[in-house]
Amino acid sequence: MDSSNILSNWRSKLHEVIYGTHTPAGKLFDITLLIAIVYSIIIVLLESVRSFDDKYHDFFNISEWIITILFTIEYILRIICVSKPKKYIFSFYGVVDLLSTLPKYISFFILDTHFLSVFRALRLLRVFRILKLIRFVGESNNLIRALKNSRSKIFIFIFFVFIVSIILGTIMYLIEGPENGFKSIPQSIYWCIVTLTTVGFGDITPQTTIGQILATIIMIIGYGIIAVPTGIVSAEFASTKEKTPNLTNSSCENCGADIILSDASYCRKCGNKLKNNA
Amino acid sequence: MDSSNILSNWRSKLHEVIYGTHTPAGKLFDITLLIAIVYSIIIVLLESVRSFDDKYHDFFNISEWIITILFTIEYILRIICVSKPKKYIFSFYGVVDLLSTLPKYISFFILDTHFLSVFRALRLLRVFRILKLIRFVGESNNLIRALKNSRSKIFIFIFFVFIVSIILGTIMYLIEGPENGFKSIPQSIYWCIVTLTTVGFGDITPQTTIGQILATIIMIIGYGIIAVPTGIVSAEFASTKEKTPNLTNSSCENCGADIILSDASYCRKCGNKLKNNA
């Protein structure tokens, strides 16, 4: 056996560990990664609480460096063991993986305290890491499929809600006016959406009788049309329930794309022949 | 060929551009109009923000004049190229088209600053222009049909919500009284609808124990009966899903009404024989 064969063998094994979920090593890797992601997010959250940051600033800093290095190693390994690295790097998760490691490195080069707020914004990107969790739990699920199918209808519905809000928001601005808290048409539209979606903060409320009557109408409209997206999704759920084939949770050796349907023989992304898809 | 024939030909072409959506020219016209509408609405919105208006007053003024002139030309062209102009003028969109051009002209003749608030109210009508957008996206959709079919049931439901609000609002007024913010029965009804629709502004809240118990009951009623409109629309969606024939997006040459169903041979509004309905 020549060295290229050994390397290929080694890469194939690494691929199994990183992308696979069936072998014990693969499962261990996934769980470790998951814990690291959750841990890194908790650090970001707690760091923003001033009283915590004052006390444990050094601990947070060291934790972030460890996580950043771990994520960097993981990112490099992912590139190495995939046959077509370019496809991975420019895929959605590839970009997320890269962006979730960068912030801390940038904070190393730019020491100016004026840029601290920018750092915070960059650090935020690491929160997107949690999206990886969806990969484990979510994608192999017909929930997202039902949402995708009713996407266009939900878009039209949201668009309709938006138009109604513009019209009613403008009318409310003319009725109530800046003296009752409706300072501008955009703010009135904001209030209108707050009311229509039944959120109702209460920071702005109608004071005039006509304003309250219109508010009542807006509320009843909002209460009534909440039925529309529900009806759409319900109908979609009922129809998708029958069609769904069995699901699997493996991954393509070639491009790293997830294999969702158990009856697949070829990767739906790169066309690679799949070996052991149960 | 005589001139009447040439005119007829020219009108037929103009009709295709303005009302049609299949030809490149027709699509270009539609998109231009769409951009103009959205732009005009953004101007109205930003003009109401005092800080913007102070800075860019002249820019807003000129923009409004340009849009008003464009809309006027469009309105005249629409009248010219339809066979029965009267039907278009008194149709819903005809009235909207006219009203969305008028406000700026009126502001030209009436210069008295005391009438400024009236101007604002007139300018508002231009917001209705956005309703045209629905024509492109919305009407060729069975979403609105499902809503129309369940209209009578939703009306009864809203009527029921209203009666419950009157009764419970009156009881709340007697329990809480003006000293706890429930100043009159109409205002108590307003509060009751705010609570029943789960909006909950919090500007008026029950203070007495009995009032809080009744509020609890109102909330649970509201939480429970939200299921009713949803149930109605869901059932309607499930049943309309099967019946729907193929949809088209053309328009009648005679009266300008939209042709929705692709199997139509005659305009459902004026009975005109349709030519190229695919």
Add this chain to the structure above:
Amino acid sequence: MDSSNILSNWRSKLHEVIYGTHTPAGKLFDITLLIAIVYSIIIVLLESVRSFDDKYHDFFNISEWIITILFTIEYILRIICVSKPKKYIFSFYGVVDLLSTLPKYISFFILDTHFLSVFRALRLLRVFRILKLIRFVGESNNLIRALKNSRSKIFIFIFFVFIVSIILGTIMYLIEGPENGFKSIPQSIYWCIVTLTTVGFGDITPQTTIGQILATIIMIIGYGIIAVPTGIVSAEFASTKEKTPNLTNSSCENCGADIILSDASYCRKCGNKLKNNA
């Protein structure tokens, strides 16, 4: 023909006018009654607004007397033209009809100003008059039937919501305590229902971190279980949609009960043979 026959004839005609909805006279009576009810409710509502009451006190007073007398005449006529008056008097609408006339008469005998608040409470009962409107629009509708069928399930659901609120409300009371606005367990339960039903007044809000975490959980529970009543009613709607026979809107000559199903040959309340049920 003897006089008893004439009287019977006269009563039968009166019955047709008051309870029937098919003859022109019957329709006129119904519409007149409807207007009277709506008018009387508007008077009650406006009377509670202090500024209106100061200005139009005499007008309101006279209006109330006229309506009271009209309702009294109507009540007496209803008793006369029904074969079994006792059944009508002790039926739900019979009691409502009586109670909606009483308050003004009582205000005549008791002139002591200390009892004014009691008067207000009695006057409120007239609001129940509007329930009569439901008779015209609502009962001949399978909406109420679907609600009635899912009554037991909705009751269990509300019961469950109540238990969850008691448990979570008690926990919130222990976490936040009186110093953060959660003054007692009943008030914490009140807050919990406000949150669970997604109303969210904001008069009481958690201040501690643990309290906010629990509040988050309560909100997500509330957001999740709103699906339950919807699911129940939707399923009920889907199943009742097929079964519904034709509906009618007549009334039993004997006891005054409404006849709902057009295939009925006997009154479902008193067993009286129905004559002209189309």
Add this chain to the structure above:
Amino acid sequence: MDSSNILSNWRSKLHEVIYGTHTPAGKLFDITLLIAIVYSIIIVLLESVRSFDDKYHDFFNISEWIITILFTIEYILRIICVSKPKKYIFSFYGVVDLLSTLPKYISFFILDTHFLSVFRALRLLRVFRILKLIRFVGESNNLIRALKNSRSKIFIFIFFVFIVSIILGTIMYLIEGPENGFKSIPQSIYWCIVTLTTVGFGDITPQTTIGQILATIIMIIGYGIIAVPTGIVSAEFASTKEKTPNLTNSSCENCGADIILSDASYCRKCGNKLKNNA
């Protein structure tokens, strides 16, 4: 007959009274227990209201002792009449039954006033007693079954809501910042869930224009995705409606587990052959 036979007979009868619901004695026991539970909870609730506790402290104290003793007797009897007491003791209701009696006894041994807050926490456990009520009304119902079946989907949905809240909450923290009430990322996430679930307390509200635009997007997302759990549960209800066999409400003589399906011949928990399951 020997004494062991008499004892067995006596135990069998006691079992019928405590666990059975078919005999008059069994029904009487259940109703008595139900009243005792509701009474004990009302006492806990009212005790927390300071004005009540000041007046009726002794009455509350005596009431609690009586209830505690009754619950203790009931607990002992339950252990005696079940064939396998261990299974009952470590079952969910066994633990609840024990915990609902303990607090008052502990308050007897620990008299230190510093521990009063701990007592309150222990007393709270008695509230769980009400869970027993669910046993009577709830378990024999396909409502809970539908919820259980859609458990995994609802979990994914809540998980998704949580991730969206973390991402949007972090963005809101960066936009609004501590100066506008968004003091830390955890608190921003809390606000985000308050908004997403359409609760909308209004204690924290966005002040900047960009913040209000993002808030609008969050509200519309929340308003849109409320359809998802509803769709899930509706579909589940529709499918469970057909499958459900007849239900019963008896109980296993051996381990005390509830028998739910009327076609069961053996206890699904311990495999005991059932005698009189109608």
